[in-house]
Amino acid sequence: MDDREPNHQDHKLIPDATNELKGMAKQGMAHPSTKPVLTGAVVGAVAAGLLPVVTWPIGLVAGAGIMLYKRIRP
Structure with missing residues (x-):
């Protein structure tokens, strides 16, 4: 088992998103x-x-969430 830091940064996604918001x-x-x-x-x-099937509030939140994720993790 490898003890090194993972190559991706997803383990800090919530704090990064909170700071961005x-x-x-x-x-x-x-x-x-x-x-x-x-x-x-x-x-x-x-x-x-x-x-x-999908209502506009769900689409609104999903679209905003996807773009926020793209801004945090390009």
């Missing part, structure tokens, strides 16, 4: 992640509106 809340539209995350939320809501 706090920065977005404090800086608003001036934060570099705000616009991409809002765009992802809109795209997710529109895509969910086209699908009969």
